[in-house]
């Protein structure tokens with residue numbers, strides 16, 4: 001029965017209370033371990049389409065009569081448009097439409113960051129559109145941008161109200177400590193750089209607006225666009241069958257969608273608006289920089305007595321305050337915790353979610369400080385983490401729905417033990433060391449999410465749901481789940497997704513929520529088909545439903561005898577069996593989180609400051625694993641991205657003008673083939689007994705969370721230097737080494 | 753010549769090979785991710801040599817043989833990429849396969865360093881590198897007859 005409940009909904013650590021109607025989950029979880037299909041490695045069901053270059057991305061759309069848009073963006077971090085003449089653009093060859101600030105909401109004549117959109121044109125070709133943008137006659141009054149964090153804090157320039165949290169008494173906790181670490185950590189701005197840039201093509205079909213877009217959230221785009229154009233929601237149809245990466249930055253419609261839709265309306269033709277790489281790197285979101293002031297105290301046995309943390313999150317002009325204090329609040333069973341998070345507003349491009357927003361930054365500071373504390377106390381860092389293990393949610397005493405962190409620690413032990421052997425391999429200027437860091441993140445997903453499953457007369461199964469596969473392999477995971485439930489081979493299942501007009505509502509692919517939200521819905525839809533199949537079989541073979549069950553693609557009777565599924569579906573000819581499924585509620589009164597630990601091995605050249613990551617061991621607890629092969633790829637991908645933000649990636653701004661200097665893939669250093677270490681990935685793979693009919697959590701984000709801290713802790717192990725900022729480029733490394741030498745000269749003991 | 757077929761294209765001077773392939777010939781398997789020669793997504797082969805089609809002007813191609821992913825669909829690397837799970841979002845994948853195919857043609861049994869060297873111009877933001885290496889090694893092992 002449908003039940004109306006008020007529930008907490010979490011996406012990327014943002015909690016809201018809302019009403020949802022949920023179907024009670026009536027299915028028992030499958031037993032633990034690899035089953036027929038679920039839990040076994042599966043190659044991607046859409047792998048061939050992608051590898052053969054047949055997959056059609058938004059960038060590959062060629063709609064008849066399609067025009068191309070280009071956007072006039074502010075070259076200044078803060079300015080006022082004093083004169084704007086669109087006429088010269090309109091007069092140019094191939095131009096079909098021009099819009100300015102008075103025509104559309106996101107266009108402005110008072111830009112507050114570089115790249116904010118001012119005007120846009122649509123033309124027959126991209127080159128014509130670009131030329132027309134150049135021809136727009138615009139004069140700017142350049143205003144003084146606010147770029148300095150200190151100054152912004154003094155002026156109380158915030159995007160949202162600061163967030164405070166407190167339990168116990170940190171001052172008392174610090175007074176009780178035998179050792180205290182007080183330090184400042186900094187993280188940089190990181191650019192997503194999905195290889196497919198942000199883009200949409202919009203086309204009006206009568207009163208319906210069709211939006212083809214590279215997105216992580218079809219339904220979010222639908223709602224935003226419907227609101228902006230004052231349309232009933234279902235008069236906006238959003239389509240994305242293949243998308244070329246998002247990593248958090250493609251969760252909303254973006255100015256390019258609104259521009260394409262408005263220009264399509266005015267010209268009566270489809271319009272494609274695509275950011276180029278340089279626009280992408282200025283204007284499509286970023287991981288916000290942070291300045292973290294931490295004080296950690298512990299007793300001589302390593303028990304944490306206090307965590308005091310202040311986070312300045314430099315969000316840029318807009319955005320939201322990511323849960324940067326989450327790890328400090330939830331990772332350890334510390335009684336005295338105080339955190340402050342401030343979302344500082346500056347005249348820089350707005351942040352957007354980037355794979356585990358907040359937790360990547362917060363884990364870096366916390367886990368580095370904890371290692372510094374362990375060094376001061378001369379304790380084993382792994383032991384310190386065990387000692388402070390939280391058996392229940394330290395924020396509100398709620399039990400965890402499941403937590404296998406101790407098992408992760410146990411499995412990491414032999415990899416941590418390698419440190420003696422790794423250190424011994426140091427030679428000459430190249431010093432080697434090992435470090436570790438714990439991971440904590442959300443990833444439980446939630447309702448509402450729906451799926452349909454249809455079984456055709458020929459025995460093939462199609463899963464239909466309007467979700468998206470952003471490259472994480474969710475199509476494959478959904479197919480595996482349906483195949484498992486119906487006891488049929490994976491090859492018999494097709495997954496249709498990516499179109500709000502073709503299938504029910506599905507969650508955002510963000511916050512590691514796709515599999516834990518959609519998987520249970522798909523399973524319950526498949527089970528609905530299974531139930532009907534048995535009802536029909538019982539009638540056909542004149543037996544009772546309760547003696548029949550589905551097994552290995554057959555209907556098996558307890559009384560002996562079995563029939564192929566086709567013996568039933570074959571009766572239907574063109575008839576179909578249609579199943580409905582919905583995501584059930586999350587367990588009440590429980591905290592659903594993912595956990596893990598990574599162990600990094602590094603080599604540091606003490607003369608050049610070069611840091612090479614040689615090996616990463618990762619073990620994560622995300623409940624039941626649907627596809628171990630795809631999961632391994634997710635872990636590798638997360639770690640490689642993390643190596644990027646740990647060692648080489650950094651958005652640089654001109655300190656005077658606030659302009660982004662790293663606009664190209666030449667100046668912004670993504671990890672390449674040559675930067676990849678040996679990666680050993682493991683998953684605990686134990687279903688969360690309290691979470692849904694699957695017991696699965698999301699894996700998109702956990703692997704990127706602890707890597708930076710593990711690497712930096714390995715650097716300390718190798719060199720004795722405390723690195724407190726990322727990226728650790730050579731300059732940063734050499735500075736930290738010089739400081740360590742200074743400290744040694746002054747007689748203070750170096751880290752152990 | 754594109755993938756064994758003769759094509760004559762009539763486009764403005766300055767048109768890139770990538771645009772000609774995608775917009776004139778409809779061969780959208782070749783992707784454009786940066787458009788300025790920094791990422792390798794647009795890699796095609798010119799007479800067997802990998803080039804960046806986004807910074808190659810089409811009128812310089814002349815009679816040479818262009819091979820795109822559409823011409824390599826039956827290459828064993830395609831299946832190997834799928835089996836190794838070397839594609840996530842897949843946007844870089846065609847360029848990766850075109851580069852890897854050129855590598856294997858020149859060096860049927862590449863070692864780790866040769867793979868890294870040949871593939872370092874192809875960025876993958878999803879981080880499929882370890883799996884790509886596995887895919888290349890799988891095909892190389894077949895070349896070895898193993």
Ligand code: FES
Nearest residue numbers: 785787791792806
């Ligand atoms: S698209 Fe040609 S190198 Fe990036």
Ligand code: FES
Nearest residue numbers: 841842876877878
């Ligand atoms: S698979 Fe996404 S960029 Fe390579």
